[in-house]
Amino acid sequence: MITSRDLTSLNDLEYDNDVHYLKTSCEEVFELMLYLKEHLSMTKLVDIFVIDRLKLQKDNRFCLNYLLKNLEFNKYICVQLEFDTPNKIESISFIWPNAFFWESEILNHYNIQFNFELPPNEFSGLMRKDFYKSKVELQTQDLNESNSTLKLKPSHYLQQNELELELSLQDDVIQECKINTGFQFRGIEKSCENLTSEHLMTFSDKWNPNKSLFFNVLCSDTFERMLSIQVTERAMAIRMIMMELNRIMEHCYTIAMICYEMKFSKYYSEMMIYLEKIRGLVRFYCGEDISTSFSCIGGVRYEIPQGWASTCINLLDSIEQGIIDFNKVIQSSSIWNEILLVGKISSLQALEYGISGPSLRASGINYDLRKKSLKYFYKDVDFETPVGQEGFVLDRYLVRIEEIFQSIKIIMQVLDNLPSGKIISSDSLSFRSFKDKDNIFNEQKYIDVITKEINIPNSQIYNSLESSEGEIGLHIVGDGGNKPLRFKLYSSATNTFSLYPKVMDGLDYQDALLILASLNINMKEVER
Amino acid sequence: MDKQESNKKPEIGILDKILNWASKEHFIPIIVGANCCGHHIYHLLNNIDEVGIAKSEFPITKADLLIINGPINKMNLSSVLDAYENLGAKKYVMTVGSCSKFDIYGENPNRLNIEDKIPVDIHVPGCPPLKKDFVQALKELKNR
Amino acid sequence: MILSSKNYKQHGLLKGILYYIKYLVLNTISKLGRRKNKYVQLPSSFLIKNHRGYPVLKLLEEDEKLKCVGCGLCEKVCPTECISLEGNHKNSSLTVGEAPKSFNIELLKCTRCNLCSEVCPVEAIELSGSYDFYSDVDKDVWTIDKLTQKN
Numbered sequence: 040m041i042t043s044r045d046l047t048s049l050n051d052l053e054y055d056n057d058v059h060y061l062k063t064s065c066e067e068v069f070e071l072m073l074y075l076k077e078h079l080s081m082t083k084l085v086d087i088f089v090i091d092r093l094k095l096q097k098d099n100r101f102c103l104n105y106l107l108k109n110l111e112f113n114k115y116i117c118v119q120l121e122f123d124t125p126n127k128i129e130s131i132s133f134i135w136p137n138a139f140f141w142e143s144e145i146l147n148h149y150n151i152q153f154n155f156e157l158p159p160n161e162f163s164g165l166m167r168k169d170f171y172k173s174k175v176e177l178q179t180q181d182l183n184e185s186n187s188t189l190k191l192k193p194s195h196y197l198q199q200n201e202l203e204l205e206l207s208l209q210d211d212v213i214q215e216c217k218i219n220t221g222f223q224f225r226g227i228e229k230s231c232e233n234l235t236s237e238h239l240m241t242f243s244d245k246w247n248p249n250k251s252l253f254f255n256v257l258c259s260d261t262f263e264r265m266l267s268i269q270v271t272e273r274a275m276a277i278r279m280i281m282m283e284l285n286r287i288m289e290h291c292y293t294i295a296m297i298c299y300e301m302k303f304s305k306y307y308s309e310m311m312i313y314l315e316k317i318r319g320l321v322r323f324y325c326g327e328d329i330s331t332s333f334s335c336i337g338g339v340r341y342e343i344p345q346g347w348a349s350t351c352i353n354l355l356d357s358i359e360q361g362i363i364d365f366n367k368v369i370q371s372s373s374i375w376n377e378i379l380l381v382g383k384i385s386s387l388q389a390l391e392y393g394i395s396g397p398s399l400r401a402s403g404i405n406y407d408l409r410k411k412s413l414k415y416f417y418k419d420v421d422f423e424t425p426v427g428q429e430g431f432v433l434d435r436y437l438v439r440i441e442e443i444f445q446s447i448k449i450i451m452q453v454l455d456n457l458p459s460g461k462i463i464s465s466d467s468l469s470f471r472s473f474k475d476k477d478n479i480f481n482e483q484k485y486i487d488v489i490t491k492e493i494n495i496p497n498s499q500i501y502n503s504l505e506s507s508e509g510e511i512g513l514h515i516v517g518d519g520g521n522k523p524l525r526f527k528l529y530s531s532a533t534n535t536f537s538l539y540p541k542v543m544d545g546l547d548y549q550d551a552l553l554i555l556a557s558l559n560i561n562m563k564e565v566e567r
Numbered sequence: 568m569d570k571q572e573s574n575k576k577p578e579i580g581i582l583d584k585i586l587n588w589a590s591k592e593h594f595i596p597i598i599v600g601a602n603c604c605g606h607h608i609y610h611l612l613n614n615i616d617e618v619g620i621a622k623s624e625f626p627i628t629k630a631d632l633l634i635i636n637g638p639i640n641k642m643n644l645s646s647v648l649d650a651y652e653n654l655g656a657k658k659y660v661m662t663v664g665s666c667s668k669f670d671i672y673g674e675n676p677n678r679l680n681i682e683d684k685i686p687v688d689i690h691v692p693g694c695p696p697l698k699k700d701f702v703q704a705l706k707e708l709k710n711r
Numbered sequence: 712m713i714l715s716s717k718n719y720k721q722h723g724l725l726k727g728i729l730y731y732i733k734y735l736v737l738n739t740i741s742k743l744g745r746r747k748n749k750y751v752q753l754p755s756s757f758l759i760k761n762h763r764g765y766p767v768l769k770l771l772e773e774d775e776k777l778k779c780v781g782c783g784l785c786e787k788v789c790p791t792e793c794i795s796l797e798g799n800h801k802n803s804s805l806t807v808g809e810a811p812k813s814f815n816i817e818l819l820k821c822t823r824c825n826l827c828s829e830v831c832p833v834e835a836i837e838l839s840g841s842y843d844f845y846s847d848v849d850k851d852v853w854t855i856d857k858l859t860q861k862n
Contacts, residue, residue: 165676219642222643225677226676226677229673229674229676230672233673234673241826242790248602248603248606322761324761326761326762326763329695330603330824332824332825340829344761367734370718371730371731371734372727373721373723373726376721377721425714426712426714428716438714471829482804482805485805489787489788490787665820669820671791671820672790693823694821694823697764700844
């Protein structure tokens with residue numbers, strides 16, 4: 040236990056593992072957090088979540104975790120509080136302003152009291168272990184009609200953001216902005232506590248269907264680090280290729296949405312055609328384009344078919360030439376460089392709220408997770424990360440176009456030097472390693488693994504990847520059985536979501552949707 | 568049944584008859600709900616040749632077909648009811664995806680049963696559905 | 712790398728037109744010599760071979776009986792629990808056994824994840840079927856006769 044008297048002993052911390060755990064009591068949390076931010080330079084608050092340990096019958100039922108990150112050395116510190124009956128806990132939103140979103144979610148889901156108050160919900164206490172589903176009763180909602188507010192819903196049905204903006208206007212200038220959410224809540228984390236590890240792989244691409252390939256790799260990578268399984272080299276290369284293809288698809292989609300808000304319908308349809316062609320490539324590889332589930336624990340499920348590599352190289356060549364022409368034509372117009380100079384995010388605001396991804400790089404900070412945590416083959420491949428000058432919408436557009444070229448460069452280098460061998464490692468604990476090509480089985484082990492499933496050890500782990508919009512991460516807490524005790528998803532879309540209302544002071548209401556399209560917030564990751 | 572109804576209907580003018588005959592084999596769709604199947608359906612709608620589907624966006628009062636993806640919350644319900652009331656004279660309702668009818672991966676405590684609120688004509692299963700099933704369902708709608 | 716400030720320049724209408732004309736002339740001259748398609752077409756035969764369909768039970772070639780042995784492994788692996796079996800599999804080797812009495816799949820819940828065909832030791836089930844079906848029934852359970860239909 041660390042009390043407020045011996046805070047100076049933290050100066051000699053040695054980071055031997057990736058995550059370092061500290062324990063405190065409820066009264067001394069605030070001082071500890073202030074000390075950690077100023078003296079140890081933990082600039083980013085990543086996550087706050089609660090573990091409910093009713094089944095294990097320990098003394099203190101709840102365990103509240105705060106996860107902090109040091110950007111320079113890429114190390115994490117996790118502060119843990121344990122209590123039984125919750126008192127009022129002080130909120131940390133004075134130090135890190137993006138903590139308010141997590142604390143209000145914990146108040147809704149677990150009934151733990153904080154300093155502030157919120158109106159009660161009929162699903163309060165949803166995530167506790169002793170919550171039983173009752174029938175949902177509809178209450179009629181009264182429509183609030185007030186003259187000075189304007190309710191804006193997303194204008195295009197393909198824009199996968201279901202949120203409602205309430206703007207209070209005065210002569211076309213925005214004074215205040217409020218966001219109503221709750222349209223996309225599906226209760227993913229509660230249903231993941233009843234699934235075994237093999238079933239989780241098939242579920243992991245429905246969390247966000249645009250980024251299904253990223254979440255597949257993240258889920259299987261976390262289990263492999265927990266069970267200490269080594270993957271073969273060919274599987275690592277195939278995973279890298281699929282991740283970069285998904286990055287190109289997402290950037291094309293964002294640029295198409297910017298063009299749609301500016302009413303350039305010809306360029307919008309051109310970018311969507313590129314997206315469909317790449318999606319056809321992925322369908323050629325594994326048979327499906329949306330719910331692929333191409334990776335498993337221990338490697339990759341499908342082999343590259345004949346003729347895939349050459350069509351991939353030809354297609355990417357033609358796309359690269361097409362985007363160069365597209366960029367030259369669209370920047371020769373006289374309005375593009377002027378109208379997009381709105382929605383500035385300064386670098387101080389970006390660091391305070393903890394944004395990551397191309398929105399952070401457009402504000403002038405050079406930070407990329409692929410160069411810090413050198414996984415698979417990123418240390419051998421030659422690429423650069425583009426950095427913008429100010430934080431306008433124009434910078435985010437230019438950064439994304441440059442990133443498409445760098446991703447194509449990575450794929451070409453990997454396809455030139457594909458390693459050979461098997462796609463599933465022989466020491467993995469899944470049933471695929473007990474089956475030979477000639478259909479010779481180790482029969483007793485085969486039946487055992489399928490009926491009893493893999494056991495998750497009694498520990499806690501955090502793993503993260505760099506997706507096309509920022510950092511995505513996964514916490515898994517195990518208790519020795521074959522189902523996880525707590526399963527928490529983190530994505531950096533929540534941080535941009537809490538920053539978005541502050542950017543809007545003094546703008547026209549027509550610019551609101553343009554800024555929303557350039558940030559590419561997907562509400563499925565925010566609300567799960 | 569059709570004969571009895573046609574006895575009670577008011578007389579239809581010549582222009583209306585021509586419009587009914589002209590719009591016999593095409594749909595003007597509106598998509599509600601932004602779940603996994605939404606993207607998939609948008610790409611499908613642009614590539615279908617056997618049934619005629621309008622490709623540009625129309626306002627709600629001139630639309631025909633309401634497509635609902637995935638599970639519907641308590642908060643989504645108001646937009647679905649709004650869209651259903653403002654549709655044109657002929658209304659077709661279609662639900663897509665198996666997660667709108669069942670709880671597939673464990674229990675989803677938020678999901679409402681749509682069939683109690685709106686009369687649903689047809690349901691397309693699959694996760695996500697194949698192109699062949701979708702076209703088959705559209706062809707079958709004309710007989711209802 | 713820091714993006715160069717050439718991209719941020721603002722120019723008026725006349726300069727934009729001249730810029731575009733210069734790009735047009737140079738581009739057409741350089742492309743006159745090429746005879747390439749702008750977009751590469753993916754070979755359509757490959758797309759059909761790999762595409763996942765709905766599950767189909769396979770028959771032996773000799774006497775047209777089911778290949779299925781009745782071990783029940785696909786029932787335990789399915790994540791949405793839509794397969795139900797009644798088999799007579801005793802505790803002998805995996806590849807020997809009688810055909811099951813009944814085999815039901817609720818096709819409304821199938822997500823085509825391909826786990827059942829990876830687990831099967833005899834390769835009796837495959838995702839290659841395409842049925843003409845739409846349905847507005849609550850439960851649509853398909854028995855052995857419908858699953859071995861040839862299309």
